[in-house]
Amino acid sequence: MALLSMEKVSFSYDKKIDAVKNVSLTVDEGEYVAIIGHNGSGKSTLAKLFNGLCKPDSGEVVVDGFSCKDKKSLFEIRKRVGVVFQNPDNQMVASIVEDDIAFGPENLGVKREEIGERIQFALASVGMEEFRKSSPARLSGGQKQRIAIAGVLAIKPKILVLDESTAMLDPQGRKEVLEVVERLNKEQKTTLINITHYMDEVVRADKVYVVNDGEIVLSGTPKEIFAKRELLEECGLELPVSSKIAQKLIELGVNLPDGILTKEQLAEELCVLKQKI
Amino acid sequence: MKDVTFGQFFPAQSFVHKLDARIKILLSIAFMVAVFMVQAFQFMGFVACLLFVLVVTALAKVPFGKVLRSIKGILFFIVFSAVLQLLFNKNGTTLWHWKFITITDKGLLNAGFIICKITLVVLGASLLTLTTSPVDIADGIESLMYPLKWIKFPVHEFALIMSIALRFIxxxxxxxxxxxxxxxxxxxxxxxxxxxxxxxxxxxxxxxxxxxxxxxxxxxxxxxxxRCYSGSKNRTKYKKMRLTWRDAIATLVVGGLITGVVFLNITGFLAVVL
Structure with missing residues (x-):
């Protein structure tokens, strides 16, 4: 059974326009899922549906056997689905890093000694051990977001959801955050859902959902997704530069294989081509 | 603006900084009580309190200028109270008289005492905020308010509000x-x-x-x-404050100061009576 599943979920904020329409999706344990869509496509609402911050008007969200329909299971769902939001500043409750990370475990009623261990583990996971006693106000955007991730990891969720967590960061901060969460996915087998509007972030995902106007318009592996350039452009999404270059070259008759996603792949294929000549 | 530190906390490694925040808050209040207990015409009491402030400042490794600066904010208030004493205290012998203004020796002395009292109280309070970070003060207040839980006061919520306020400044x-x-x-x-x-x-x-x-x-x-917040129910607390030998010593010293002031008051009273 899937770790998280959505069955024909619809949700509306104002009971007029549906922010999410009839969405069904599944996320398996250990998977890296990317959800991509332009601004206002309803992708952030999906994050809030995952952990019960929003309740579906129709349909059902089931996390690890707990249904969002049951009010009592809300706490269990939130224990399992950790969401990191966009603005790191608006996610922290304390003026010292370790106190902030302790907030989640404190809410769960974890014993004092274990909270200490969890803080250590969470900070090590995001590579921020030396900042345990620092004040978040003095950290960079990327560092703050890593602390926010640590704050969620201390709850020991089964699923880590990034709700546009890289959107406010500079390129360096974005790289830091992505490296951290992708390593967690690989090494600790944390199920990862990355909700984003950056196409280049979905390249390494196992599965991609493309969201437009609250509906899933496309799903598949990154390769399958990137092959449908016209559809993506209709959804207001642009391919990563390397994919674009490769496709343009193919259109011009250069003999490149389909499905080039990263600049490393592109360089590789071009070198192969050059050797053939 | 980034380096604006809230309040006037002066970070340093010292005996006073390492004291438990709760003890520091309680001792600061005790010190203020001691200052107000000093009876009029007991100069030794003021000398003792001033000496205490000087010793604590030296121990805390805080520049004395920083401590003095705290008076600047309420200078007007000090002068105002002193002038009131000066103008409206009609007891004692008249030193100077002009139309409706009469200045007596007692008025002059009382004005001096008011200045001493307010200055010492402010110095004591600023020593607390100079040597304790706002976060620690908030934690200390929370811990001290804990007994209020008995009368259903939302201590946890209040503490969280303080913590978030400090965090967002x-x-x-x-x-x-x-x-x-x-x-x-x-x-x-x-x-x-x-x-x-x-x-x-x-x-x-x-x-x-x-x-x-x-x-x-x-x-x-x-x-x-x-992050699973659901109020104070079933919540644990990570931060724990511990009392050390330092707190015992500080308590003894402030206790000594209060005893000294009380003793001076009694001897002064006896000297007048006998």
Whole structure:
């Protein structure tokens, strides 16, 4: 059974326009899922549906056997689905890093000694051990977001959801955050859902959902997704530069294989081509 | 604006800094009580209190100028109280008389005492805020308020409010700075004009700040919910404050000071009576 599943979920904020329409999706344990869509496509609402911050008007969200329909299971769902939001500043409750990370475990009623261990583990996971006693106000955007991730990891969720967590960061901060969460996915087998509007972030995902106007318009592996350039452009999404270059070259008759996603792949294929000549 | 530290905390490694925040708060209150207990005409009591302030300042490795600066804010209040004493105390022998103004020797002395008392109280309070970070003070207050749980006072919620307020002060200061710059870039003028004009010029700063604060509050509420916050029920606390030998020594010293003041009062009283 899937770790998280959505069955024909619809949700509306104002009971007029549906922010999410009839969405069904599944996320398996250990998977890296990317959800991509332009601004206002309803992708952030999906994050809030995952952990019960929003309740579906129709349909059902089931996390690890707990249904969002049951009010009592809300706490269990939130224990399992950790969401990191966009603005790191608006996610922290304390003026010292370790106190902030302790907030989640404190809410769960974890014993004092274990909270200490969890803080250590969470900070090590995001590579921020030396900042345990620092004040978040003095950290960079990327560092703050890593602390926010640590704050969620201390709850020991089964699923880590990034709700546009890289959107406010500079390129360096974005790289830091992505490296951290992708390593967690690989090494600790944390199920990862990355909700984003950056196409280049979905390249390494196992599965991609493309969201437009609250509906899933496309799903598949990154390769399958990137092959449908016209559809993506209709959804207001642009391919990563390397994919674009490769496709343009193919259109011009250069003999490149389909499905080039990263600049490393592109360089590789071009070198192969050059050797053939 | 980034380096604005809230309050006047002066970070250092010292005996006084390492004291437990709860003890420091209680001892500061005890010190103020001691200052107010000093009876009129007991100069030794003031000398003892002043000596105490000087020793604590030296121990805390805080520059004395920083401690003195705290008086500046309430200088007006001190002068005002002293002048009131001077003008309206009609006891004792008259030193100077002009129309309706009479200055007596007792009035003069009382004015001196008022100045000493208020100054010492403020010095004591500023020593607390100089040597204790706002976070520690908030934690200390929370811990001291714990007994109020018996009368159903929401101690945990109150503490969380304090913690979040402290957490967002630098963020909102940053934001204010950004908004001021943005409004300046659009031609807003904050520097010229009279007080009313300048106050009015702040409106376009305060409104965006307020709106953004509400947006932040909403996002923070979501983030707290997402981190399983459900009130104070079944909640544990990570931070624990521990008393050390330092706290025992500090308590003894302040206790000694109070005993000394009381002793001086009694001997002074006996000297008058006998």
């Amino acid at each position: 630098p963020t909102l200061l940053d934001e204010t700075d950004r908004i001021i710059k943005a409004q300046k870039a659009r031609g807003a003028n904050f520097e010229s004009g009279n007080v009313f004009k300048r106050a009015k010029a702040l409106v376009p700063v305060l409104i965006p700040l307020l709106i953004s604060a509400f947006r932040r509050a909403e996002e923070l509420a979501d983030a707290m919910d997402a």
